[in-house]
Each structure stands twice: as C-alpha cells, then as structure tokens.
Amino acid sequence: MKRVLVVGGGFAGLNVARGLRRVRDLEVTLVDRRNHHLFQPLLYQVAMAGLSPAEIAAPIRSLLSRQRNARVRQESVRRVSLAEGWIETQRGLRHAYDTLVLAPGAVDSYFGHPEWSAHAPGLKSLDQALEIRRRVLHAYEQAELATDPQRRKELLTFAVVGGGPTGVELAGALGEMSRFTLAKDFREIDPKLARVLLIEAGPRILPAFPEKLAARATRDLEALGVQVWTSSPVTHVDEKGIDLGNERVAAATVLWAAGVRASPLLASLGVPLDRQGRVEVEPDLSLPGHPNVFVLGDAASFAGPDDVPLPGVAPVAIQQGRYVARRIRDELRGGSPAQPKPFRYRDRGQMATIGRKRAVAETGGLRFGGFFAWWLWLVVHIFFLVGFKNRLFVVMQWAWAYLAFYRGARLIVERDLDEAETG
Amino acid sequence: MKRVLVVGGGFAGLNVARGLRRVRDLEVTLVDRRNHHLFQPLLYQVAMAGLSPAEIAAPIRSLLSRQRNARVRQESVRRVSLAEGWIETQRGLRHAYDTLVLAPGAVDSYFGHPEWSAHAPGLKSLDQALEIRRRVLHAYEQAELATDPQRRKELLTFAVVGGGPTGVELAGALGEMSRFTLAKDFREIDPKLARVLLIEAGPRILPAFPEKLAARATRDLEALGVQVWTSSPVTHVDEKGIDLGNERVAAATVLWAAGVRASPLLASLGVPLDRQGRVEVEPDLSLPGHPNVFVLGDAASFAGPDDVPLPGVAPVAIQQGRYVARRIRDELRGGSPAQPKPFRYRDRGQMATIGRKRAVAETGGLRFGGFFAWWLWLVVHIFFLVGFKNRLFVVMQWAWAYLAFYRGARLIVERDLDEAETG
Numbered sequence: 049m050k051r052v053l054v055v056g057g058g059f060a061g062l063n064v065a066r067g068l069r070r071v072r073d074l075e076v077t078l079v080d081r082r083n084h085h086l087f088q089p090l091l092y093q094v095a096m097a098g099l100s101p102a103e104i105a106a107p108i109r110s111l112l113s114r115q116r117n118a119r120v121r122q123e124s125v126r127r128v129s130l131a132e133g134w135i136e137t138q139r140g141l142r143h144a145y146d147t148l149v150l151a152p153g154a155v156d157s158y159f160g161h162p163e164w165s166a167h168a169p170g171l172k173s174l175d176q177a178l179e180i181r182r183r184v185l186h187a188y189e190q191a192e193l194a195t196d197p198q199r200r201k202e203l204l205t206f207a208v209v210g211g212g213p214t215g216v217e218l219a220g221a222l223g224e225m226s227r228f229t230l231a232k233d234f235r236e237i238d239p240k241l242a243r244v245l246l247i248e249a250g251p252r253i254l255p256a257f258p259e260k261l262a263a264r265a266t267r268d269l270e271a272l273g274v275q276v277w278t279s280s281p282v283t284h285v286d287e288k289g290i291d292l293g294n295e296r297v298a299a300a301t302v303l304w305a306a307g308v309r310a311s312p313l314l315a316s317l318g319v320p321l322d323r324q325g326r327v328e329v330e331p332d333l334s335l336p337g338h339p340n341v342f343v344l345g346d347a348a349s350f351a352g353p354d355d356v357p358l359p360g361v362a363p364v365a366i367q368q369g370r371y372v373a374r375r376i377r378d379e380l381r382g383g384s385p386a387q388p389k390p391f392r393y394r395d396r397g398q399m400a401t402i403g404r405k406r407a408v409a410e411t412g413g414l415r416f417g418g419f420f421a422w423w424l425w426l427v428v429h430i431f432f433l434v435g436f437k438n439r440l441f442v443v444m445q446w447a448w449a450y451l452a453f454y455r456g457a458r459l460i461v462e463r464d465l466d467e468a469e470t471g
Numbered sequence: 472m473k474r475v476l477v478v479g480g481g482f483a484g485l486n487v488a489r490g491l492r493r494v495r496d497l498e499v500t501l502v503d504r505r506n507h508h509l510f511q512p513l514l515y516q517v518a519m520a521g522l523s524p525a526e527i528a529a530p531i532r533s534l535l536s537r538q539r540n541a542r543v544r545q546e547s548v549r550r551v552s553l554a555e556g557w558i559e560t561q562r563g564l565r566h567a568y569d570t571l572v573l574a575p576g577a578v579d580s581y582f583g584h585p586e587w588s589a590h591a592p593g594l595k596s597l598d599q600a601l602e603i604r605r606r607v608l609h610a611y612e613q614a615e616l617a618t619d620p621q622r623r624k625e626l627l628t629f630a631v632v633g634g635g636p637t638g639v640e641l642a643g644a645l646g647e648m649s650r651f652t653l654a655k656d657f658r659e660i661d662p663k664l665a666r667v668l669l670i671e672a673g674p675r676i677l678p679a680f681p682e683k684l685a686a687r688a689t690r691d692l693e694a695l696g697v698q699v700w701t702s703s704p705v706t707h708v709d710e711k712g713i714d715l716g717n718e719r720v721a722a723a724t725v726l727w728a729a730g731v732r733a734s735p736l737l738a739s740l741g742v743p744l745d746r747q748g749r750v751e752v753e754p755d756l757s758l759p760g761h762p763n764v765f766v767l768g769d770a771a772s773f774a775g776p777d778d779v780p781l782p783g784v785a786p787v788a789i790q791q792g793r794y795v796a797r798r799i800r801d802e803l804r805g806g807s808p809a810q811p812k813p814f815r816y817r818d819r820g821q822m823a824t825i826g827r828k829r830a831v832a833e834t835g836g837l838r839f840g841g842f843f844a845w846w847l848w849l850v851v852h853i854f855f856l857v858g859f860k861n862r863l864f865v866v867m868q869w870a871w872a873y874l875a876f877y878r879g880a881r882l883i884v885e886r887d888l889d890e891a892e893t894g
Contacts, residue, residue, distance in 0.1 A: 113656045119658045122615075193564075233536045
C-alpha cells in the first residue's frame with residue numbers, strides 16, 4: 049500500500065488527489081490547515097461583499113468524500129524530513145510517506161516589513177477577505193459619524209498597494225462599491241466622494257499584460273473613480289496611512305496586493321530557494337535529487353517561456369496538479385521511463401476584471417477589453433468554480449447583484465463593535 | 472422637527488422606524504451596535520452550517536436607505552438620561568431625543584455564572600453562530616485525528632443546555648448533521664456515533680408548548696439520535712464538560728440555550744426591572760412616568776394572558792414595533808387620546824422545527840407535528856424574512872440542502888488553525 053502525502057488543498061494539491069482517485073492499492077492523504085478549498089480568483093468579491101464565503105469555497109472533505117482511497121486531515125505542517133521521509137504537524141505528529149507532494153501555496157510578502165501586515169491586510173484567505181470587508185465597511189460607518197472633516201477624508205481614503213490583477217480587481221470593486229452600491233445608504237457622507245488609490249511601484253499596472261491592455265484597464269479604473277498612481281513605491285505603512293518616499297497619504301484603510309512569497313514551510317527542506325522563497329524544481333516538478341518529492345503551485349519556481357518563472361495563477365497550479373497525478377500513476381504502473389516527459393504549461397491567457405462591467409483579457413494572441421472581456425472572465429471563472437452548487441449560486445448571486453446593484457453580503461460580523469474599533 | 476431615537480435594529484426597532492416612514496417633519500435615528508438586522512429565528516441554521524450569514528441578515532442601512540426621514544448610526548449605547556433626555560454612546564457622544572424607543576434586545580444569561588460563557592456559547596448573534604459552527608466542525612476534525620478513544624468520545628459529545636425552541640432546534644440540527652450531512656465525510660470516525668444531548672432543567676422540553684407536542688418533539692428528536700435529558704439542572708460548566716448535580720458529562724462542545732436576560736443598558740434607566748432584567752411597561756408600552764419613552768421587544772415585560780409576560784419571540788417584537796409607530800404618529804397628529812388604546816398581542820401560535828423534516832406547531836387552538844408542521848414553519852419563516860432576495864436565496868438554499876443533504880456553508884473561517892485550537 050503506497051502512501052501519497054499531499055500538503056495543501058489548493059488547486060494544485062486538490063488536482064493531484066483527484067487525479068489519483070481511480071488508483072488501487074494507494075492511500076492518498078491530503079493535509080491542509082484549513083478545512084476548505086478556496087476559489088482564490090473570486091476572493092476579492094468576498095472582500096468587497098459581493099459574494100459570501102460559502103459561494104467560493106467548499107469543504108475539502110466533501111470534495112473528496114466519495115474518493116475511497118483519499119483521507120483528509122486538518123493539520124498544519126511544520127517541517128519536512130526528506131532524509132527520513134516524514135512530515136511533522138503542529139501537534140508534533142509525524143506522517144511517513146512514499147511519495148510527497150508539496151503544494152502549500154504562498155503568503156503575503158511585505159518586503160521585509162512584517163509589521164506592515166497589521167495595517168495593510170493581504171488577500172490570501174477567507175479570513176483576510178472578511179477582515180478587509182470589515183475594515184472597508186467600518187470606514188464608511190465611522191466616516192458617517194465623524195465630525196472632523198480631516199478625519200472624515202482619512203476614513204474615506206482607500207489605498208490599494210500593488211497593481212497586479214488582485215490590486216486592480218480590489219480597486220475596481222472598491223470604486224464601484226462607493227460609486228453605486230453604497231451611494232444611497234448614507235446621509236452625512238457621499239460615498240461617491242471616497243478616494244480609491246491604486247498604488248504601483250513599477251511604471252505601469254498589470255506588468256504581465258500587454259501595454260495596450262494595461263492602458264485600457266487604467267482608463268476603466270479611472271472611469272470608476274479610481275486614481276492610478278504608478279512609479280510610486282511604498283516606503284512605510286502605519287495605522288494612519290502610507291509613505292511614498294517623501295509623500296504622505298493619510299488613509300484609514302490600506303490593502304496589500306503588492307506581493308507574495310512561497311510558504312515558509314519550504315525553508316525546512318534545506319534546499320536552495322529563489323528570491324520569492326520558491327523551490328526550483330526539475331522539469332518533472334520533482335525536487336532535485338528526490339524523485340519521489342514534488343513541489344508545485346505557488347511553491348514551485350518552474351522556468352516558463354524565456355526562463356521567466358510561471359506566474360502563481362490557478363491554471364498553472366491545476367495543470368501541474370494533473371501532471372503530477374499522471375506521473376505518480378505511471379510510476380505505479382512501473383512503466384515510468386528513465387526520462388519522464390517534462391511538464392509543459394499550456395497558457396490559455398490571462399484576465400483581470402474591473403468592476404462589474406469591464407475586464408481585460410488576453411488569450412492565444414487575442415487581446416480584448418470592456419464588456420465582452422468581462423463576460424468571458426465571468427464564464428471562465430464560474431466554469432472553474434468547484435462544485436455545481438457553487439456555480440449555480442454564484443451565477444444567481446451575480447445576476448442579482450448585476451441587476452440590483454445590491455451587495456447581498458454587506459455584513460460586518462464582529463465580536464463587538466468596540467473590539468472591532470480597536471482592531 | 473421632532474427627533475425620534477430608536478435604539479436597536481431588531482424586529483421591534485426596525486418596525487418602529489419603518490412605521491414612521493411616511494411622517495413628515497420627523498427625524499428618525501436608528502442606533503445599533505451592529506450594521507445588520509438579523510432574522511434570529513433562523514440563526515441556528517447558520518450555526519449548523521445550513522445557511523450563510525448573508526441569507527438571514529441584511530444591512531440596516533440598505534433596509535432604510537429609501538426612507539428619507541431615517542438615518543442609521545452604528546454605535547453602541549452606554550447609558551440613558553431620562554431626566555435630561557439624551558443617550559450616550561461608547562464614544563461619549565450624546566444624542567438628544569424628543570421620543571425615545573428602547574428595543575436593545577436580550578443577551579445570554581448564565582444564571583450568575585458569566586465564566587461559563589467561554590465554554591458554552593449562546594446563540595444571539597451571527598458572530599456567536601459562526602463560533603458555534605467553528606466549534607462543532609472542529610470537534611469532528613479533531614475527533615478524526617484523535618488516537619485516544621476516551622478523547623474521541625469527548626470530542627463527539629455535544630451538549631445543548633436548555634430545552635426551549637432554540638435548544639430543540641440546535642439539538643435537532645446537530646443530530647441530523649451527524650446522521651446525514653457528515654456521515655460520508657470521515658474515515659476514522661463514524662459521525663453517526665456522535666452523542667447529542669439536549670439537557671433541560673425542568674420536567675419537560677418546550678414548556679411553553681402543550682404537553683402532547685412536547686412529547687411528539689421528544690420522539691422526533693430521539694429519532695434523530697438526540698438524547699433528551701429532562702429534570703437535569705446544570706450545576707457547572709468548564710472546557711471539558713458539564714456537571715449535572717453529582718453527574719459528570721465529558722463534552723468538548725457545550726452550547727447554551729438555557730436563558731436570556733434583557734440588555735444591561737436598561738439598568739442605566741434607574742427604573743425597577745423584573746427578574747430577567749426587563750422593564751415593566753405601561754399598557755401602551757411606555758415607561759411609567761415617561762410617556763415619551765417606550766420599551767419593547769425582549770427588553771419589555773408586558774403582562775399577557777393570565778399575567779404571564781409575553782415571550783421574547785419575533786411576532787411580539789414586530790407587533791409592538793408597529794403599535795409604537797402608530798402611537799407616535801397619533802401623538803404627532805395631536806389627536807392622541809388621554810387614554811391611548813393599550814397594546815394587545817395577537818398570538819398566532821408558536822412553532823419549533825426538528826431537523827430538516829419535522830416540527831411542532833400550535834396555532835389558534837390547532838396543534839400538529841411532523842412534516843406538515845415543518846412545511847408550515849418553513850413557509851412562515853421565509854415569509855417573514857426581510858427582503859425578497861433573502862427569501863429567494865433561502866428557499867433555493869433549503870431546497871438544495873433538502874435534496875442534496877448537503878451543507879453548503881460547511882466552512883470554518885478562522886485566523887489560524889493553531890489559534891482556533893487554543894480558542
């Protein structure tokens with residue numbers, strides 16, 4: 049009975065486990081510190097109160113409940129011993145493996161300033177999404193109560209740091225929310241006057257996209273009232289705002305979409321990591337010198353076209369997961385060749401959505417923006433959503449939001465108002 | 472411009488505010504520490520992962536956004552000065568009123584043992600519901616990991632304290648969840664073997680219901696694997712379980728549905744309160760000696776038939792809210808008689824649901840149980856749900872859950888696994 053241990057229930061890990069569902073005499077154990085698989089591309093919608101957590105996440109258990117050879121353990125993995133072939137969990141329990149698949153994902157990176165994280169939450173987990181929602185909605189509530197105009201302006205300034213797809217989507221949704229969703233809700237303040245800043249260190253937003261599309265996205269963002277500040281590296285973040293070199297922006301709400309690094313778990317491997325903490329893997333995604341250990345998803349640095357590492361997006365993780373499952377199946381059949389066919393990423397393009405009506409997309413040489421791109425984005429994303437139920441509800445929820453300009457999930461769930469304010 | 476100040480956005484307060492929507496030269500300010508109105512009768516469904524928060528709650532702002540004479544302030548009220556006619560919020564701000572409506576609701580009561588609350592959360596807020604969900608799902612996850620059979624039994628024992636409607640609904644949903652929803656999800660444990668205890672101090676559950684219906688409910692609960700322990704007053708609660716006199720039950724999860732008391736805010740009024748901290752109000756729900764101050768909902772002790780105070784249920788709060796709105800309107804028209812028509816509660820009956828298929832109901836002398844009662848319960852509750860969208864989604868969500876035995880919201884949202892465990 050071979051033991052395959054999969055660390056991480058994201059797109060990569062889940063696809064490995066599912067790809068092994070028909071294999072006999074195999075025990076697949078999926079370990080994740082959370083109990084749910086998360087459809088990260090729509091996480092910003094939870095943060096902006098457009099969707100509820102249950103609509104973009106599904107319990108890993110229920111996803112694998114029919115897979116007889118799979119078991120799920122909700123544990124947090126602390127270290128890996130490649131020499132002795134086990135992993136150790138936060139409880140100190142050790143699980144031995146014959147084949148290890150590491151897909152622990154990535155965490156927010158604050159460029160050596162972890163102290164910024166308290167003032168500028170990132171967007172990697174449901175919990176963070178709900179925290180961002182809490183902060184944004186609280187800022188409006190407090191602005192409504194504020195008497196000092198200076199303070200009010202501070203509360204109505206939202207700074208999104210990082211001009212990648214996540215930052216663009218957050219800023220777009222924020223702009224739209226203040227322009228439309230909240231417009232009628234307040235009496236003392238006019239949410240339309242909220243300032244949404246998208247702050248990018250580089251010369252332009254969406255660096256991974258063609259220049260034309262980035263320009264298009266900028267125009268679309270500005271149409272939603274978002275100010276796009278490029279070439280503006282953030283030099284300091286605190287609870288009152290951010291510094292851009294010698295400039296100071298007073299913002300009660302700062303959101304972090306500026307960068308991620310691979311899970312700290314990888315450090316325990318004792319292998320060389322790249323600048324973003326990723327493992328440089330072999331062409332077959334295995335660990336150099338360890339053919340029975342695979343690293344994939346955001347944790348792996350795999351050289352793509354012109355040796356640029358593949359981006360940390362869902363399609364890469366999904367394809368890598370399927371590839372590794374196939375590798376393991378071949379291995380078991382004993383028919384694995386001395387030189388396994390290397391992993392090759394089939395790039396189907398990339399997209400970013402801006403608000404409820406626009407997006408930019410690039411696929412197979414085609415590039416387009418605007419409404420059609422948005423629909424394409426919508427269809428593709430809902431298609432990828434795990435579980436029919438979720439797809440169904442997301443479509444309906446969106447159709448509703450689209451028709452009614454209504455944010456169904458516009459709720460602040462908190463221990464206590466006072467506590468939340470100190471938070 | 473008359474200022475009507477409403478404290479509390481529950482059924483009572485919201486109905487007062489809405490009842491004043493057509494009144495001119497009136498400023499209605501609704502103050503609530505939370506930003507949402509909550510459909511409490513379905514809160515147990517959020518706790519049991521059957522519904523998402525957004526499906527049973529709606530932002531107070533959006534509910535009142537079209538009501539021109541209404542404003543909403545998310546603040547927590549600390550004290551009231553009847554003499555000077557103002558309320559004070561946690562920020563120390565004071566708001567003056569011409570007419571004050573106090574509908575602050577109730578909080579869990581631990582019979583002088585506040586220290587129990589950490590080990591036995593109640594079910595009054597979304598946050599508590601999600602905390603209960605977290606604990607229940609964690610208990611299963613940890614049982615799956617546990618190696619010691621004693622510990623495993625502890626983790627799979629769920630004690631619900633209090634045999635009123637809330638306790639019955641929680642216990643029923645728990646029994647059903649372990650019997651059906653989770654049955655296929657685990658490998659090491661059999662969720663069907665989970666012990667669900669419904670513990671009531673009195674001689675029978677559902678004391679407010681006729682004896683026959685209580686007996687029927689007991690049978691239905693037992694059919695779902697719930698053990699009903701009556702005449703079992705709880706004498707101690709800690710993180711490992713509960714004491715019933717000289718008996719000891721080891722339970723990792725204890726839920727509190729044993730009692731509530733009116734909001735502590737009322738103590739600041741300096742008027743006599745009853746044993747449950749409620750204000751004994753005049754026949755027109757006004758405060759004795761203060762015709763411009765009304766107390767309603769769970770905060771008011773209003774003598775019903777045979778002088779038993781009306782129960783703290785939604786219909787009472789709704790009818791009282793509408794009554795007070797009418798009183799205020801009459802007042803403004805100047806046409807208020809020396810002796811205003813007293814409030815009279817039109818009792819349309821009561822229901823409690825047991826699991827996904829059964830309920831007990833009593834209305835206008837009619838009494839029934841089983842499937843039909845459940846459907847009646849479902850229809851009535853969804854009918855009362857605030858906002859068409861919510862109704863729509865709840866129906867669909869339930870239809871789905873009913874057909875698929877699937878708990879869509881079965882998610883644990885948490886800061887961090889380890890943190891959650893220490894919690």
